[in-house]
Amino acid sequence: MNSLKFLLCFGAALLLAACGRGGDAPTQTPAGTDPAAAPAAAAGEVVVYTARKYQLVEELFEQYTKDTGVRIRAVTDDAGPLIQKLKAEGANTPADVLITVDAGDLWFAAQEGLLAPVQSATLAANVPENLRDPENRWYGLAVRARTIAYGTQGTTAEQFASQVKGYADLADPKWKGKLCLRSSKHVYNRSLVAALIARYGEPKTEEIVKGWVANLATDPFSSDTLLLEAIAAGQCGVGIVNHYYLGRMIAEKGTQPIAIRWPDQDGAGVHVNISGAGLTAHAKNRDAALKLLEWLSTPEVQAKFAGANQEYPANPQAQPSDIVKGFGEYRADPISVAKVGSMQPDAAKLMDRVGWK
Amino acid sequence: MSAVPADPAISGRSLRRGADAARATAGRWPLAVAALVALPLVLVLGALAQGAFGGDAEVVSHLFRHVVPGVVVDTLVLVAGVALVAGLLGTGLAWLVSTYDFPLRGFYAWALLLPLAAPAYVLAFVAIAALDYAGPVQGWLRTVVGPELRLPPIRSTGGVILVMGLALYPYVYLLARGAFATQGRRALEVAQSLGLSPRQAFLRVQLPLARPWIAGGIALVAMETLADFGTVAVFNYDTFTTAIYRAWSGLYSLEAALQLAGLLVVLVAGALVVEQRARAAQRHTALGGPAADRRRLRGWRAALATAAPATVLTVALVLPLIALVSWSARHAARDLDADYFDAAWRSLLLGLMAAALVCALALALAYAVRARPGAATRALARLATLGYALPGAVLAVGVFVPVATLNNAFEAVGARLGADWPFYLQGTFVVLLMAYAARFLAVGHAPVEANLGRVTRALDDSARLLGASGLSLVARVHLPLLRAGLLTAAALVFVDVMKEMPITLMTRPFGWDTLAVRVFELTSEGEWTRAALPALAIVLAGLVPVALILRRVDRAA
Numbered sequence: 001m002n003s004l005k006f007l008l009c010f011g012a013a014l015l016l017a018a019c020g021r022g023g024d025a026p027t028q029t030p031a032g033t034d035p036a037a038a039p040a041a042a043a044g045e046v047v048v049y050t051a052r053k054y055q056l057v058e059e060l061f062e063q064y065t066k067d068t069g070v071r072i073r074a075v076t077d078d079a080g081p082l083i084q085k086l087k088a089e090g091a092n093t094p095a096d097v098l099i100t101v102d103a104g105d106l107w108f109a110a111q112e113g114l115l116a117p118v119q120s121a122t123l124a125a126n127v128p129e130n131l132r133d134p135e136n137r138w139y140g141l142a143v144r145a146r147t148i149a150y151g152t153q154g155t156t157a158e159q160f161a162s163q164v165k166g167y168a169d170l171a172d173p174k175w176k177g178k179l180c181l182r183s184s185k186h187v188y189n190r191s192l193v194a195a196l197i198a199r200y201g202e203p204k205t206e207e208i209v210k211g212w213v214a215n216l217a218t219d220p221f222s223s224d225t226l227l228l229e230a231i232a233a234g235q236c237g238v239g240i241v242n243h244y245y246l247g248r249m250i251a252e253k254g255t256q257p258i259a260i261r262w263p264d265q266d267g268a269g270v271h272v273n274i275s276g277a278g279l280t281a282h283a284k285n286r287d288a289a290l291k292l293l294e295w296l297s298t299p300e301v302q303a304k305f306a307g308a309n310q311e312y313p314a315n316p317q318a319q320p321s322d323i324v325k326g327f328g329e330y331r332a333d334p335i336s337v338a339k340v341g342s343m344q345p346d347a348a349k350l351m352d353r354v355g356w357k
Numbered sequence: 358m359s360a361v362p363a364d365p366a367i368s369g370r371s372l373r374r375g376a377d378a379a380r381a382t383a384g385r386w387p388l389a390v391a392a393l394v395a396l397p398l399v400l401v402l403g404a405l406a407q408g409a410f411g412g413d414a415e416v417v418s419h420l421f422r423h424v425v426p427g428v429v430v431d432t433l434v435l436v437a438g439v440a441l442v443a444g445l446l447g448t449g450l451a452w453l454v455s456t457y458d459f460p461l462r463g464f465y466a467w468a469l470l471l472p473l474a475a476p477a478y479v480l481a482f483v484a485i486a487a488l489d490y491a492g493p494v495q496g497w498l499r500t501v502v503g504p505e506l507r508l509p510p511i512r513s514t515g516g517v518i519l520v521m522g523l524a525l526y527p528y529v530y531l532l533a534r535g536a537f538a539t540q541g542r543r544a545l546e547v548a549q550s551l552g553l554s555p556r557q558a559f560l561r562v563q564l565p566l567a568r569p570w571i572a573g574g575i576a577l578v579a580m581e582t583l584a585d586f587g588t589v590a591v592f593n594y595d596t597f598t599t600a601i602y603r604a605w606s607g608l609y610s611l612e613a614a615l616q617l618a619g620l621l622v623v624l625v626a627g628a629l630v631v632e633q634r635a636r637a638a639q640r641h642t643a644l645g646g647p648a649a650d651r652r653r654l655r656g657w658r659a660a661l662a663t664a665a666p667a668t669v670l671t672v673a674l675v676l677p678l679i680a681l682v683s684w685s686a687r688h689a690a691r692d693l694d695a696d697y698f699d700a701a702w703r704s705l706l707l708g709l710m711a712a713a714l715v716c717a718l719a720l721a722l723a724y725a726v727r728a729r730p731g732a733a734t735r736a737l738a739r740l741a742t743l744g745y746a747l748p749g750a751v752l753a754v755g756v757f758v759p760v761a762t763l764n765n766a767f768e769a770v771g772a773r774l775g776a777d778w779p780f781y782l783q784g785t786f787v788v789l790l791m792a793y794a795a796r797f798l799a800v801g802h803a804p805v806e807a808n809l810g811r812v813t814r815a816l817d818d819s820a821r822l823l824g825a826s827g828l829s830l831v832a833r834v835h836l837p838l839l840r841a842g843l844l845t846a847a848a849l850v851f852v853d854v855m856k857e858m859p860i861t862l863m864t865r866p867f868g869w870d871t872l873a874v875r876v877f878e879l880t881s882e883g884e885w886t887r888a889a890l891p892a893l894a895i896v897l898a899g900l901v902p903v904a905l906i907l908r909r910v911d912r913a914a
Binding site: 080094348 | 424485489491510591595603606754757758762764865881882885
């Protein structure tokens, strides 16, 4: 009986204490911290909803706070729930910035009227045109290439290059039982298929993807990392992954028996996607948020932002990591990532039709 | 949870007579209480139903043509498989430890509950990382046997069923053990006097008597399986829940997702009603009395009885813990910092708060049904506990939307009156706890309701004769009797909240990143081994209350 009472009382006490702390809500301004500029008191803070996971942005945010005194409050989740949250909160949202890891999600957020257009000479100069929204509602900050990776045991770079020139070649029956893919539920594959639809049209893309599924060595993996490990172990001969997963694997474990073949170098180029950000339509700290975005697009910060995840900086003046440089130069598909994003629902349906799990 | 029955030691007829009498004196308050407890879920379902209107008819027809038929079959296979594995393990082990005596029995009796603390998604990623083709086990075997070795793949229907069965069997075990323990010796004595062997006695007497509890446990397991997203995502196994996510995040149609979710809720509610009807057709007669003596096993039988629980514990808990510890060691230098301990502290706090709240609600609901055991209160109870079958992210949307709407409306009124009303419901613990309560009431309600069924009305009458009535009756007579049920409920809810991801992610207050949030952030970037450190803390933090509380319950029982 005593322990029960204790448990209940303890729980109730915690409840009260925590509710008190919970009342310390996000949009509250620290009264009296900045007597010089009363209305600008909120400029000391930016609230970020980010689908780019915290371990990849934490250090930069801390640095920004140290350099500028502006506090950053971040909430991580997948893009779907974050966008839904923004929608439900409407004009009262505490969020100033939305960061996603895919252009499709930014496209959808913009479509729903959740992002505000931004006029910024800095962003316009730092982010290439095909990596941002034509209406300036969002900007790419890091670029990831969805490329072909293959096991180097038993094949040379020349051999492989002569057999596989592009994504479509992986549908060739000679890869039967050798191809590995990640789950079709993941946004990276949806974006890839959307890019192929933009290139080839739906019927031909459906043929290609059907060929991929017929060539599968094993059920689709739930992550690119597992897929790369399966290539290294010899379960798969070839697969399609985001380049940075291989970069991370090499950074963590050293050289791997895996090489990258940049697809369609004579054709449309490698499918690239972005991790990017936009200002929310109802941002309370608009100026501070814009400053943060501009800061994230500057060359020095870009190298760190992309480097933390072995990605390519969106800003062409910044350099990727040495490991990623080692993957060599490639020609990217110049199509606007916004257009690819808008075709994602079509891609998802196509993948359902061909039975890609 | 409404799927769990009252004590079979009370006969149906006496229950009914008591019910009529109770309804005559109880008035309307039980209905009001039950309605209040069910309110969060009613709000959720209302928001979901409203959101489900409109949407793209083409998306829905696409889903029904290409996605739904496949996932219905896969979902049924998964639920049936997991129910079978968890049912067999849970019932078999419960029978073993309550009927026989063998070395380490006392330890196993409560230790077999410990796998509750390990989230199924953690078990899943450990199993795949260790046992898939590229993992260390198969890699080593290939060096021994030769590179052509092919084992049945862990990433398969069988694999996901086994992993979820191992993670979820404790629910069945917990309830089945309670049933076997309270059946008393007379049932067994009757069986023995009729010349039944222990196995026959089990199949023909003990098992049928325990069926309501086992069914209740399996219903929890089935609901958890239906709502699961983390584990099936790691296996890339498609279920109704993944189809809901697909509609939402792939086809950008929350409306279609909510329509599918609504269908899921209707199906689950239907299944529960059918199950309840089937059970109501059976009549259980009063037995009970002191617990039966356990038969002592000797020789190879004793060895086998000792080895079986050890195997289950090793596979479900010890091996995964070893893997987690070895991975954690790799990243501890970088990740074991103040942030980590803060996250652990927040997880603990949330778990405790939710446990206290759910226990209080479960108690209120169980009393409401007891005081007015009519169709209306029962329906409300069933409604209130339905949240357990809803995918967490869907439920989170269902909680978030009405709260945000209320918040916005309130601030709009404040603005019109020229006042700055400090009304921040959104982004507070109130929302988070309301969502937890809507999700986990079933888990807390099951043991409380089962336990309250044992507090007979005759007992109430005796207590009244001795001058205890009203709240004093509850405090002095009922609560001590309900202790085991409440503590069990608290432990179950606590570990469930520690493991919970989507609701915590969507409705947590600023800065309230928990261990489960860390695991989510790392695993969604494919950093499995780095996720081991927070995952390990979830398991360890869950083990302590499960061990402490359930041992105490055991001693009391």
